Amino acid sequence: METIRRGLEREVVGxxxxxxxxxxxxxxxxQTKKVFISKLEGAKIxxxxxxxxxxxxxxxxxxxxxxxxxMSGQLLRAQAKDAVVKHTHMVMTFTQGGQLRxxxxxxxxxxxxxxxxxxxxxxTELADLGMDPxxxxxxxxKFREQLMRRTTKLKPLLMxxxxxxxxGNIYSDEILWEAGLRHDRTPxxxxxxxxxxLYRAIVxxxxxxxxxxxxTLSDEQYVDLHGKPGEFQLLHQAYAREGQACRxxxxxxxxxxxxxxxxxxxxxxQI
DNA sequence: ACGCCCGCCTGTAAGC
DNA sequence: TGCTTACAGGCGGGCG
Numbered sequence: 051m052e053t054i055r056r057g058l059e060r061e062v063v064g065x066x067x068x069x070x071x072x073x074x075x076x077x078x079x080x081q082t083k084k085v086f087i088s089k090l091e092g093a094k095i096x097x098x099x100x101x102x103x104x105x106x107x108x109x110x111x112x113x114x115x116x117x118x119x120x121m122s123g124q125l126l127r128a129q130a131k132d133a134v135v136k137h138t139h140m141v142m143t144f145t146q147g148g149q150l151r152x153x154x155x156x157x158x159x160x161x162x163x164x165x166x167x168x169x170x171x172x173x174t175e176l177a178d179l180g181m182d183p184x185x186x187x188x189x190x191x192k193f194r195e196q197l198m199r200r201t202t203k204l205k206p207l208l209m210x211x212x213x214x215x216x217x218g219n220i221y222s223d224e225i226l227w228e229a230g231l232r233h234d235r236t237p238x239x240x241x242x243x244x245x246x247x248l249y250r251a252i253v254x255x256x257x258x259x260x261x262x263x264x265x266t267l268s269d270e271q272y273v274d275l276h277g278k279p280g281e282f283q284l285l286h287q288a289y290a291r292e293g294q295a296c297r298x299x300x301x302x303x304x305x306x307x308x309x310x311x312x313x314x315x316x317x318x319x320q321i
Numbered sequence: 322a323c324g325c326c327c328g329c330c331t332g333t334a335a336g337c
Numbered sequence: 338t339g340c341t342t343a344c345a346g347g348c349g350g351g352c353g
Contacts, residue, residue: 076330103347120347122331137331156330158347175348202324211348218346265346269333272346289346310326312344326352336342 051216052184053263054125055100057275058107058150061127065144066094076157077139080172089113089163090142102179102215106169113163116173117152123159126151127275175211182215183256193249197237204248205233205308214252220265220289223314225251227288230298232320233306233313258285265289288314 070090072083094110105125107115117125128149134141140152140161152161162172170177181188181196200207207213208222217225226233228251231244240248259265264280266272267290273279283290287297291314292305301318 118347120329121345154330155332156345158329206324209347220346267346269345271332309324311346324353327350329348332345334342334344337340 051100051103051105051119052260053274053280054119055098055105057127058098058105058125061148061275062095062107062144062150063097064095065146065148067091067142068145069143071141071143072139074139074157077152077154077160078162079160080162086161086163090115100185100216101176102182102211103218104173104176109163113165114169115161115163116169117161118159119154120156120158120160122156122271123152123154124271124273124277125275126153126273126277178212179215180211180213183253184216184260187253190246190249194245197240197245197248200237203234203236204231205311205313207237208252209311216256217252219311219313220267220286221255221259223288224259224286225255226315227320228255230320233308233315258282288316290314 067090070087072078072087078086089111093113095107096110097108099106099108103118105117107117109115119125128151130143130149135153137155138151138153139157142150152159164172181193196213200213202210204226205222208217208225209219225248229244229248231248259282262280262282262285263274264272265283265286266279267283270279288303291303293302295301296303296316296319299316299319301316303314304317306313
């Protein structure tokens with residue numbers, strides 16, 4: 051999401067929306083298409099913010115265009131003459147020319163326009179978002195404090211947006227590998243050194259992931275604004291490496307279901 | 322209040 | 338080959 055936010059900053063900030071086309075019924079579901087379109091057409095995009103996995107496009111009308119890609123959503127920069135691919139649900143055309151398109155095969159993603167005042171009541175998740183290590187790394191003392199207040203096992207905790215903003219299934223596994231910790235450890239079982247390793251792993255893994263423009267898996271669902279895949283998957287140590295040698299201890303990486311999510315870890319050196 | 326688990330969808334790959 | 342099944346990066350809501 052951070053890679054896409056940076057792309058939007060370059061590509062759409064400063065542009066004015068000329069027309070908006072919405073097709074399909076699920077992508078715009080909090081308001082009518084008509085209201086959605088009328089709040090966008092004529093507005094200028096003044097800035098792009100990311101909060102966790104949400105993108106917020108600030109409009110010069112004072113409104114905010116909220117975008118969440120969920121599992122399969124893509125935002126793509128396009129020209130009007132470009133072929134419209136299947137599952138394109140929204141096309142925004144700018145007065146300066148060029149388009150921003152929203153493509154989403156599984157239709158879990160959504161877009162809506164709201165106001166700064168209503169934002170957190172519309173998206174309660176945003177009202178209680180945890181620390182964002184990409185945005186501003188928190189102090190280690192505060193991290194330890196918040197960690198010790200939780201009783202959830204490490205993997206679901208890392209994926210809990212109210213604890214850590216922006217981390218999902220891939221990066222929770224990568225962070226735990228980096229920290230040398232098992233997914234089912236509890237915060238209370240960690241030594242001071244282990245807490246410090248976890249903290250460092252969170253900051254490092256996310257920093258590296260952003261530096262390499264995110265992780266694109268074999269299904270190629272995540273791509274940047276230009277349809278270009280990320281490169282962090284080449285540096286994955288655990289995720290999708292089942293059976294392959296751990297790069298730290300050469301043991302085969304294991305795969306397990308944890309809370310319906312595929313979880314990859316080294317059974318030897320993650321303790 | 323919390324943790325767990327399902328449902329939302331379509332596409333793809335594995336398995337028979 | 339063709340059909341069926343499992344699974345996929347996230348979240349909200351209903352359940353116990």
